[in-house]
Amino acid sequence: MKKNKLLFFSIFLLSIQLSFSQGSPDYNGGFKIKFNDDGSKYLRILSWGQFQATYNNNVPDNTSNLGFNVRRARVLMFSQITKKFLLLTHFGLNSLSSSSLHPVGKGDGAQLFMHDVWGQWSLTDEHAVGAGLHYWNGISRLNNQSTLNLLTLDNNRQSWATIGLSDQFARHVGIYFKGKFGKFKYQVAINDAITNGLDARTPENGGAAVYGGKRILGSKDAGFAYAGYFEYNILDSESNFLPYKVGTYLGGKKVFNIGAGFFAHPSGSVRATQTGVLKGENISIFAVDAFYDAPIKDNGSAITAYATFQSNNYGEDFRFSAYGTGNMFYAHVGYVVPGDLKKARFQPYLSYGNNSYDAVSDNRNVFGIGGNLYLSGHNSKLTLEYKNEKFEGDAAGTVTLQAMIYL
Template sequence: MRKIKILLFSIFMLSFQFSFSQGSPDYKGGFKIKFNDDGSKYLRVISWGQFQAVYNDDVPDNTSNLSFNVRRARVLLLSQITKKFLLVTHFGLNGLNSANLHPVGKGDGNQIFMHGIWGQWNLNDNHTVGGGLHYWNGISRLNNQSTLNGLTLDNNRQSWATIGLSDQFARHLGFFVKGKFNNFKYQLAINDAIVNGLDMRNPENGGAAVYGGKRILGSKDAGFAYAGYFEYNFLDQESNTLPYKVGTYLGTKKVFNIGAGFFSHPKGAVVANSSGKMEGENVSILAVDAYYDAPLNDDGSAISAYATYQSNDYGKNYMYSAYGTGSMLYAHVGYLFSGDVKKARYQPYMSYGTNSYDAIDDNRNVFGLGANMFLSGHNSKFTLEYKNQKFGDNNSTGTVTLQAMIYL
């Protein structure tokens, strides 16, 4: 383990010596094809890839501790003919590795799928309605997190609180409304919950809840889920044209926001009483959070900080994968060192999350320590992160990940 950590750290430090120019003078907002002089009719293409080398100290004896994978490969298209409406199309794949590769590329694990496809109609300059397979989620900032500009290597897993349970990879099929009143921003959605989610268990008599309300009880009783997130921007205003929340602005903005959100799925969970009768239980998730991101001096140094508390009610003693009825407290903080924007810049960070569950006495505690190296802002960066997870009496699990990302 120690030798692998030293090797990965050496690779990371060596890359510092061969840094490319910072600033991306040719980027200027990405690949945008304008169809008129004022740019109101356009097609914008955003593409990105994240490539990882991962060392895991908790694997079976016959399995290598080191693996390589494509964490994400995505394409996002923004299409607009008039400022009155916008079409967003998002497709790609996730987690491509040697276990799910296929000899001729036909396996389930390596297939591109639709992450999102929705239309937005602007009622006026400040308020919008839309519908489709969308990412206008509720609960918290991290439940709406972009994967392009995060502070940490990846999003806090438990903050994507409904992924695969009521949605398709954190995207719901439904309608939304979003907008702002001066510094106050809001987004609300009504969604048609997924029928066949990840939790395909059936309830046991007198046992814990199962997240399968629509599958077991039917769409009449458990068809729809409701979500919302509200925030107040005290300092610089953040854009809400798209739902993807920025993780760190690298000192280009001075932002302080507080927020609160919810997710409600009536009868989304199911329990079986002592006689075996199926009964629906409401799923209710609530959160409050705060985000601060600001330059510290004129030398380019900056701080990024975030904290959230989340109350999770998935039904009686619910436990499945990373999710369970209980509560979560999570925070992270990062410091961007001063430096020339035309050269590589460095940003160490740390994160900590603790999750409690009604079903058991033990907590899940996750600690992360890492650093970003920006070759061209978020458009080209390397991230090295150590993450340690301890769950109850189980041995702690440590992973070291080196990730390279290009975003255009």
């Protein structure tokens, strides 16, 4: 028994330092601790880190153009003792930089917090119900995106359409149902919206909507949000065991999916009339998307392509940070250069996003060009990206180099 405990503890410590993913010839399933001979009782541990150096050409005169940060550092664990029950725990930090560090590791900066913790009960082999702090989101594939196997340097920001507004870092506390009928997959959720979101503004008389329905109107009228995503796998079927969507398979599968999703939060926003009467406004977000990933030839080349259109209604003339009532189009495409699967592989890519806002006449346009150098699939890779953003007469360009390891 002591030897088993020592082995478990050693593997756990090692997993915190290293990491894993699609496309690696060396991964072979990662850290999985089996508690019976057939492996049906197990604990699986994943860990990853993303480390960045960024050059920004649009900073104040007294600020350096170059900065370093830990973009993500995470540990995820899930276990099954029987096929009927699953428990998942996910914790870590985001965007740790010199401005969010604390002398003794405290404060409100990017410190450790719980990302996910949910339990799941299987109803049948294909359908399940779960509850907790979860990531079974609606709207689109990118609102369910894994950060382990992205094609681009990072996710399209506006696709995480409720982050910090109705949830905690793209996770809600609630109950979800998920499953599949053949190649058709579904996930729906009923969630308790966050009370104190990022939008802490007070509605101005005759002004735009504010995302603060639960905080201002109360939980009876504005407490719950509803989400769902539905997809059909035309070619190879993807797994829906976990909610984290793969960004690129590097040609490891032949996938063509079409999907549609929604997010609805009744009275999620609040407007004040000219006389100061507060009225709730329903939030509704809808999207359609398509994802294609396939090998081109037997020489290691592959293509990944994704596109989505999203309609955002956060309330009349709502605009906060990068989010606002209006429409969004986003697409990216990547190509894996032919080469030996057991050696380093290169994948250049392009991305483009266009966001319109009802509150202003200008559109936000974001263009990205970059490349991934896979040293061992997604387990160890380098990404270099240039991103240019133009909005309301302002333009910003950033160059980021990221090193990633995951197990």
